[in-house]
Amino acid sequence: NFMLTQPHSVSESPGKTVTISCTRSSGSIASNYVQWYQQRPGSAPTTVIYEDNQRPSGVPDRFSGSIDSSSNSASLTISGLKTEDEADYYCQSYDSSNLWVFGGGTKLTVL
């Protein structure tokens, strides 16, 4: 099994761009798709990125995803930050035993 490691927290000002990383501990980041979920306080998670870089309908194009094989990591980038983007963000992938793996989550503060 592998782990997905995220920074505990990030902060940035409204209108700016922020990137949240998700590093896979073993095995290639490219071997299984990565998803990103947003969870606002007191609410259930919602998907903002699936299959590394795809946005579900209704998710603004300010949200983008990518993977980098050289660093074995995935990234979620949010541009034009809004106060409503303040939330916890979780990356998620799968292991070879068909188990779902979550990162520890990153708290985004927009100040």
Place this chain on the structure above:
Amino acid sequence: EVQLVESGGGLVQPGGSLRLSCAASGFTFSSYEMNWVRQAPGKGLEWVSYISSSGSTIYYADSVKGRFTISRDNAKNSLYLQMNSLRAEDTAVYYCARVEAGPYYMDVWGKGTTVTVSS
């Protein structure tokens, strides 16, 4: 409207049992794989269990294997999680989530039900 509604949470003593339910509506439940995901107080998301659309394929996280049982009743549009031998570390909000099968991800989540294991 596509909706998942969990129920069955509550306070239970260590070693006790609880059965969670997830009622699905607004979509063809029998066509979708499902997950249970939990979140301990102040902690991150933890995948708990998966079941295929027919119920024939099931997976569990190591932390619950042998203690929890996932099942579904497609005729009743319902998903279940039988939790036995509960421990304090099982205290969490439990979410059921639908798995979109084209692109493979959890696209619909319930609001969750809270399980507290304490004496």
